[in-house]
Amino acid sequence: MTVTLADVAARAQVSPATVSRVLNGNYPVAATTRERVLRAVDELDYVLNGPASALAAATSDLVGILVNDIADPFFGIMAGAIQSEIGGPGGRAGGERLAVVCNTGGSPERELTYLTLLQRQRAAAVVLTGGAVEDAPHAAAVAAKLRKLADAGTRVVLCGRPPAPETDAVALTFDNRGGGKELTEHLIGLGHRRLGYIAGPEERTTTRHRLEGHRAALAAAGIEEDPRWTVHGRYDRRAGYEATLELLRRDPTLTAVVAANDSVALGACAALRESGLRIPEDVSVAGFDDLPFSIDAVPSLTTVRLPLAEAGARAGRIAMGREEPPPGGIATVRGELMVRGSSGVPRG
Amino acid sequence: MTVTLADVAARAQVSPATVSRVLNGNYPVAATTRERVLRAVDELDYVLNGPASALAAATSDLVGILVNDIADPFFGIMAGAIQSEIGGPGGRAGGERLAVVCNTGGSPERELTYLTLLQRQRAAAVVLTGGAVEDAPHAAAVAAKLRKLADAGTRVVLCGRPPAPETDAVALTFDNRGGGKELTEHLIGLGHRRLGYIAGPEERTTTRHRLEGHRAALAAAGIEEDPRWTVHGRYDRRAGYEATLELLRRDPTLTAVVAANDSVALGACAALRESGLRIPEDVSVAGFDDLPFSIDAVPSLTTVRLPLAEAGARAGRIAMGREEPPPGGIATVRGELMVRGSSGVPRG
DNA sequence: AGCAACGCAGCAAGCGCTTTCTATACAGTC
DNA sequence: GACTGTATAGAAAGCGCTTGCTGCGTTGCT
Numbered sequence: 001m002t003v004t005l006a007d008v009a010a011r012a013q014v015s016p017a018t019v020s021r022v023l024n025g026n027y028p029v030a031a032t033t034r035e036r037v038l039r040a041v042d043e044l045d046y047v048l049n050g051p052a053s054a055l056a057a058a059t060s061d062l063v064g065i066l067v068n069d070i071a072d073p074f075f076g077i078m079a080g081a082i083q084s085e086i087g088g089p090g091g092r093a094g095g096e097r098l099a100v101v102c103n104t105g106g107s108p109e110r111e112l113t114y115l116t117l118l119q120r121q122r123a124a125a126v127v128l129t130g131g132a133v134e135d136a137p138h139a140a141a142v143a144a145k146l147r148k149l150a151d152a153g154t155r156v157v158l159c160g161r162p163p164a165p166e167t168d169a170v171a172l173t174f175d176n177r178g179g180g181k182e183l184t185e186h187l188i189g190l191g192h193r194r195l196g197y198i199a200g201p202e203e204r205t206t207t208r209h210r211l212e213g214h215r216a217a218l219a220a221a222g223i224e225e226d227p228r229w230t231v232h233g234r235y236d237r238r239a240g241y242e243a244t245l246e247l248l249r250r251d252p253t254l255t256a257v258v259a260a261n262d263s264v265a266l267g268a269c270a271a272l273r274e275s276g277l278r279i280p281e282d283v284s285v286a287g288f289d290d291l292p293f294s295i296d297a298v299p300s301l302t303t304v305r306l307p308l309a310e311a312g313a314r315a316g317r318i319a320m321g322r323e324e325p326p327p328g329g330i331a332t333v334r335g336e337l338m339v340r341g342s343s344g345v346p347r348g
Numbered sequence: 349m350t351v352t353l354a355d356v357a358a359r360a361q362v363s364p365a366t367v368s369r370v371l372n373g374n375y376p377v378a379a380t381t382r383e384r385v386l387r388a389v390d391e392l393d394y395v396l397n398g399p400a401s402a403l404a405a406a407t408s409d410l411v412g413i414l415v416n417d418i419a420d421p422f423f424g425i426m427a428g429a430i431q432s433e434i435g436g437p438g439g440r441a442g443g444e445r446l447a448v449v450c451n452t453g454g455s456p457e458r459e460l461t462y463l464t465l466l467q468r469q470r471a472a473a474v475v476l477t478g479g480a481v482e483d484a485p486h487a488a489a490v491a492a493k494l495r496k497l498a499d500a501g502t503r504v505v506l507c508g509r510p511p512a513p514e515t516d517a518v519a520l521t522f523d524n525r526g527g528g529k530e531l532t533e534h535l536i537g538l539g540h541r542r543l544g545y546i547a548g549p550e551e552r553t554t555t556r557h558r559l560e561g562h563r564a565a566l567a568a569a570g571i572e573e574d575p576r577w578t579v580h581g582r583y584d585r586r587a588g589y590e591a592t593l594e595l596l597r598r599d600p601t602l603t604a605v606v607a608a609n610d611s612v613a614l615g616a617c618a619a620l621r622e623s624g625l626r627i628p629e630d631v632s633v634a635g636f637d638d639l640p641f642s643i644d645a646v647p648s649l650t651t652v653r654l655p656l657a658e659a660g661a662r663a664g665r666i667a668m669g670r671e672e673p674p675p676g677g678i679a680t681v682r683g684e685l686m687v688r689g690s691s692g693v694p695r696g
Numbered sequence: 697a698g699c700a701a702c703g704c705a706g707c708a709a710g711c712g713c714t715t716t717c718t719a720t721a722c723a724g725t726c
Numbered sequence: 727g728a729c730t731g732t733a734t735a736g737a738a739a740g741c742g743c744t745t746g747c748t749g750c751g752t753t754g755c756t
Contacts, residue, residue, distance in 0.1 A: 002500065004742055015706045020744055027745090030704060045496075050468040051402035052742035055711050060399060062469075070428045070449065076419035083418070083451050098465045100448030101418065103431050117446045120398040121410075148393075152350065237640060266644045273646070292585060296614040298621070298646035352712055363736045368714060375715090378734060400712035403741050 003046045012040035023048060054122060059153070061097040063319065064118040066111060068130040070103040072235070073291050074261070078129050078159060078312035085316025086125075097124065097320075106201075108138045115145045118154070125155040125319040129312075131206030132161055143167050159315035160306070162205050163330050170318050170325040172311050172333055176206055176288075179304035179335035180213025181220075183286050184258060186302070186337055188221045191346050192256040192284060195223075196247040197230045198240055198268060200260040207232070207260060210288060214258060226251065235260060240267025248275055255283060255346035262287035262294045265301055269342070280344030290338055299341030306335045351394045360388035371396065402470060407501070409445040411667065412466040414459060416478045418451040420583070421639050422609070426477050426507060426660035433664025434473075445472065445668075454549075456486045463493045466502070473503040473667040477660075479554030480509055491515050507663035508656070510553050511678050518666050518673040520659050520681055524554055524636075527652035527683035528561025529568075531634050532606060534650070534685060536569045539694050540604040540632060543571075544595040545578045546588055546616060548608040555580070555608060558636060562606060574599065583608060588615025596623055603631060603694035610635035610642045613649055617690070628692030638686055647689025654683045 009016040014033060021027040022037040029037075040046075054060035063086050067075035079101045086099035102118075104110040111128075118126055126149060132139065146156050146167045156169040163171035187195060197214055200207035211230070218225050228250040233239030240259055244267065247254060257272070259265035265287030269279055277283050279299055287294055290305035311333050317323035357364040362381060369375040370385040377385075388394075402408040411434050415423035427449045434447035450466075452458040459476075466474055474497060480487065494504050494515045504517040511519035535543060545562055548555035559578070566573050576598040581587030588607055592615065595602060605620070607613035613635030617627055625631050627647055635642055638653035659681050665671035 005744095006742080016743075017707080017745075018705060021705090024744080028704065033705080047464060047467050049403070049470070049742050050465075051399040051408060051470060052711090053744075054399035055397070055403050055713085055741090056743040056745085058711070058744090061465075064448075069424075070418070070431070071421050071424035073419050073421060073424070076417075076421070076424050080418045080451055080453075084453070096461065096465060098448075098450070098462075098469065100412075100446075100450060102446070102448060103428055105428075105432070113444065114446075116395060117398075117444060119395050121446065122397070122399060148395075237644060263641075266641060269646075270644050293611075293614060293641050296585060296618050297644070298617075353714095354712080364713075365715075365737080366735060369735090372714080376734065381735080397712050400741090401714075403711090403743085404713040404715080406714090406741070 003044045004049070005046075008037065008040045008044055008046050011044060012037045058122070060122045060124060062118070062121050062123045063097050063099045064114070064123050064126045065099065065101040066104055066114055066126070066128045067101055068104055068106045069235075070101065072263070073293075074289055074308065075129055077291075077308040078315075081309040081312030082127050082129075082159065082316040082319070085313050085322075086320060106133075108133050108135065112138075112141055112145060115142070115149065119145070119149055119152065122152065123149075123154050125157070127157050127159055127315050127319050128161055129159045129315075130161060131204045132164075134203050134205055134208065139164070155319050155321065157315050157319045157325075159311055160308070160333075162209075168329060170329045172315050172318075172326075172331050174206075174306055174311070175332050175334045176209035177213040177216070179288065179306070179337070180210040181217045182213075182335075182337045183288070183302075183304050184214045184217035185220075186339060187256045187258065187284060187286060187343060188217060188223070190284065190343060193223055193346075194226075194251065194254050195229065195256040195258055196244075196251070196254045198243040198247070198257065198259045198264050199230055199232045200235045200264075202232050210260060229254070233260075233264070235264060237263045237267035237270075240264030241271045242267075244268040244271035245275070248272075256286070256343070257283060258286045260288060262289045262291045262301060262303055265294075265303070265342075266297060269297060279342055282347060284343040284346070286343055288335075295340070297342065302340045302343035303338050304335040305338050307333060351392045352397070353394075356385065356388045356392055356394050359392060360385045406470070408470045408472060410466070410469050410471045411445050411447045412462070412471050412474045413447065413449040414452055414462055414474070414476045415449055416452055416454045417583075418449065420611070421641075422637055422656065423477055425639075425656040426663075429657040429660030430475050430477075430507065430664040430667070433661050433670075434668060454481075456481050456483065460486075460489055460493060463490070463497065467493070467497055467500065470500065471497075471502050473505070475505050475507055475663050475667050476509055477507045477663075478509060479552045480512075482551050482553055482556065487512075503667050503669065505663050505667045505673075507659055508654070508681075516677060518677045520663050520666075520674075520679050522554075522654055522659070523680050523682045524557035525561040525564070527636065527654070527685075528558040529565045530561075530683075530685045531636070531650075531652050532562045532565035533568070534687060535604045535606065535632060535634060535691060536565060536571070538632065538691060541571055541694075542574075542599065542602045543577065543604040543606055544592075544599070544602045546591040546595070546605065546607045546612050547578055547580045548583045548612075550580050558608060577602070581608075581612070583612060585611045585615035585618070588612030589619045590615075592616040592619035593623070596620075604634070604691070605631060606634045608636060610637045610639045610649060610651055613642075613651070613690075614645060617645060627690055630695060632691040632694070634691055636683075643688070645690065650688045650691035651686050652683040653686050655681060
């Protein structure tokens with residue numbers, strides 16, 4: 001039925017071992033033999049049996065990329081960059097690896113299950129992207145899994161995710177705290193004193209870090225924060241829309257709204273506009289991430305640019321062992337404040 | 349080093365065969381024995397060896413999803429929906445399958461390579477999303493691959509992609525032609541007579557179909573199209589921006605710009621605005637797809653909504669054999685015209 | 697010319713699992 | 727009490743590939 005190595009060997013009049021060596025190219029094979037084998041492979045339209053090969057060699061060419069939300073360009077951009085470095089088809093690398101992205105949907109259980117599935121497949125490497133959930137038991141479970149993966153020879157790297165303690169996974173962390181601080185400092189510098197903050201889901205590290213940065217900036221400026229100024233929600237436009245309405249209800253005198261990310265900011269803009277408020281004349285808005293669409297918002301969004309593609313590419317190279325991990329296994333990737341039209345001097 | 353089935357068997361004082369049967373649950377095993385085995389699995393923290401299992405059983409639990417651009421929500425939304433139905437961790441389905449998305453970047457070679465890689469892994473199913481490239485040799489190569497995959501027992505389904513002739517792959521096709529026609533009819537109905545069209549890459553089926561719909565509408569209204577009114581570019585905002593500038597240069601009297609998709613439309617809006625033109629007073633703009641951000645554009649985008657998530661979910665179910673394929677293996681999924689603020693009556 | 701060294705190919709032993717077939721044990725039946 | 731039937735567990739034969747080791751023919755050296 002299906003063509004096997006042995007069939008190719010028979011056709012090329014060599015032993016299976018030789019065919020295997022030609023295919024893997026890590027053993028000297030005479031040029032003429034090689035050619036004969038290659039011809040046979042071609043003629044028989046042979047396709048290597050991945051599982052068999054993985055079993056015998058005790059390694060596979062699978063590389064997993066875990067993302068929280070595949071429909072979100074934040075992850076898509078990172079995943080694409082990682083994948084392009086992993087090799088995969090068309091990547092810069094030589095060997096053909098199957099770089100696959102797994103969508104956890106932000107669910108801790110799915111994250112764990114995917115890790116198990118990848119462990120089961122004896123993945124060559126795993127890259128986890130985006131913020132982690134701040135649940136101690138879950139964090140411990142993930143750490144344990146990562147340790148086990150590493151033990152089994154799987155390279156683990158975290159991209160845009162805080163380091164995992166008790167683990168020697170390489171981590172490329174975004175400086176969410178610093179970015180958040182800078183962003184709010186910018187608004188304060190413009191004269192804002194009453195700033196609403198639309199945070200992400202409570203339990204995520206990213207949420208907490210950005211919020212901490214925001215608060216640090218307020219504190220540094222001697223602004224006392226009103227608890228009513230912070231609303232939590234999901235990382236999407238809808239949440240931004242609703243949260244903004246809520247903020248406006250709580251305190252109509254706010255002059256700025258800082259959003260957890262750009263999508264949320266877009267929702268905030270919509271809500272403000274529908275409430276008859278001009279941006280930035282009446283209320284300034286700021287986002288985070290600088291996704292491609294942010295510059296097209298009207299007015300264009302003041303935000304913090306995260307080098308998603310660069311970080312992803314680097315993570316990919318590290319996962320492939322083509323770049324040295326940063327000293328200590330941890331690197332912080334900084335964002336860059338992008339001041340655009342959505343932020344301005346407050347009225348009055 | 350690593351725990352194997354035999355280790356578990358030894359610990360549970362049963363044969364490896366029994367352990368395998370407990371794990372696969374398709375053979376009667378006494379409750380007490382089962383429990384003993386399960387306990388051993390737990391105690392040893394055993395993880396099945398995927399490749400070995402795939403080799404022995406001649407099937408794997410991998411399901412591949414091919415997308416053209418993982419950073420584009422158009423694909424992200426579909427992929428997410430497919431994945432959630434595939435089962436994967438947390439999906440509705442029972443068995444745990446590893447649903448993985450592969451990013452072809454729109455490159456025909458990568459598409460082929462990924463298919464080979466999936467074939468090599470003996471994937472259980474493969475879903476190809478998005479438009480295909482209209483290159484005869486490549487189409488033939490893909491068709492051949494798909495046939496081979498199907499022969500090997502892999503279920504193949506196309507989602508948002510035209511049917512593959514000479515293949516019995518199930519196809520859920522978007523009615524790009526109909527949507528394009530309806531969109532342009534809407535603009536014509538508003539009084540537009542000079543409409544620019546920013547098309548996608550020339551060689552893509554999606555591009556051609558949408559453009560055909562546009563032209564059909566023009567023809568039906570007796571509007572003779574000026575070749576200068578069509579510009580081709582990539583499916584991103586940048587292309588939309590540049591193409592719009594080009595269109596304006598070629599014919600400053602255009603009263604409407606129809607874009608290949610929403611991202612392109614966003615770029616078009618930016619270019620128009622920078623050229624001092626108001627939307628829709630001076631120029632109307634229309635997109636396609638109705639991605640989440642489209643409603644947030646200012647003015648919000650008139651576009652054609654494609655039921656991406658629904659189609660993806662259906663494709664996923666079909667791929668898993670949990671839903672009957674449509675009669676004839678081909679179904680057309682229609683879009684819905686969303687009239688919003690970016691289109692209006694032309695000036696004058 | 698003689699011996700070591702080398703290059704290249706084959707043998708064969710697994711890799712860890714699934715599954716067919718067989719064996720055992722018990723319960724039910726006449 | 728011998729016999730058949732049913733339920734459950736085990737033995738063993740691979741699945742298709744990789745790789746350490748062996749073997750042989752040839753080249754290089756003295």
